[in-house]
Amino acid sequence: MLPLTEFPGFQLVCEKSNFSHEKTKHQEQIKKHYFNFRVQLFIPECGRLPKEMSHLLSQLPPYYLVRGLPLTALLQEDFIERFVRRGSVCALSYDTRIDQDDSFALLPPGSLLLSLQKDTYETLGLQGKPSVYAGRKPLHYVVNIDLTSPTFKSGKKNYERVIWALGENLSLKFNVLVAGKGSRGMDHSLAEFLAPFGGHPVLPEFSTQTVLPQSCPTLHSNQLAGQDMVGCGAIELFDWLGAVTAGISCSNPPDGYPSSLGCPEPNENIQQGFLLNLTGLITPETVLELLQQVRNFFSEPKFAPWAALTVHGFADVPVAWERGEHGFHKGGENLYTFIVFVDGSYWLLRATGTQDACL
């Protein structure tokens, strides 16, 4: 029996760099986080949506929602050739819990990952491996199918076996979210491909709100860990951002009852703040464009000393970052935040729960 004082492990990785730094990896970090569920932008001392963003939000590419999609539809040679080999499509099952149900993800450049419960795996007849979080008696398995492999073609043994297993043998169907690369022509053809299966385009929903005057942590871009009486560190800021996005006012000194939550020290008062929420299956390319707009926002003098762009990943994905397996243990959090400073430097904070690989 575990002691009552045990708690699940977690990790917060904080990095400080500059967008003009020759070895900056901000683009790679965004591109390898495939399945983004919500993007939040917070700008202190800003009362409305910056004009740089409004144009981008009106041009957002749709994602597609298909109910009961047979998995074999994504294995058709036509689909693989048009959207996997020559394009960049990602797909994810939803309404499936990774710790209880079967689920799958299709991620660029062409890996189909099946995350299966033991019974399904044993009936399926495809080779996989136990989940790295499964322990000695695995109840959960992962099957990886490389759709771009030269042997994955009609007539080849490998292809026919997969089609048989997922089609005739088990006939796996999922509710699926699909997103394309973003080029206009390709989006159109993706809609055409999914239409016979009942797929329809959905635009990411967005909402904006103005944050009331409150205390805001003082930050110095060169002090990632913070310093007493000078500036707050990344870890304190991360919790404060959580309070702001949840609509919790961090009064200072704290009220005491029923909450003793206060703003980290040192802090300063802000007159207002702006919060944007964008929800849906949001591609890394859209996140990159948003980050670019945040950087453009600071190209002219502004009252805001920094802006925070937070990206939440789906909790139930087989892979959150790059190729590292993702699981759900008490929580399935995988999120990152860019703190963009006026001087072109940034902090990148990546947070994960117990079952995730965030290097």
Added chain:
Amino acid sequence: MSTDEKTTASYEKITYRNAKKHFYLRVRLELQDTRVLNAVEMHCLVTKALKELHGDTGAALLCDLIHFDSPSRTGILRVCCSGLVRVWSALTMLSTFRGQPCAVRILQVSPFLLSLSGDSRSWTPPEPTASECQN
């Protein structure tokens, strides 16, 4: 390049493992009574649950109700890491409030308050409108 600029451009990485003091729980109270509950009453309920299951040591745990939405009876609790199991178990075992049957649903648990504002498990994609279906 000045010294400040060099400092600004330099790369730094810090990894925090299990290095936070608190866990956050998003909870919802289910109660037959339809009257409006306020934050203080909800906090009393949590303290009562802790005392019932873990006695005085449980009741002495520092557990903040940092947010409470009365209409939906949903709130966010902040508890020290070592108290997570006790708070979770106490809320799960709670079955009555002022003589009425009740249940507390634990909707989300995380060491990061920020992750509570992005719960994909409670999200439902929008259904197509009638015009979209016709198209």
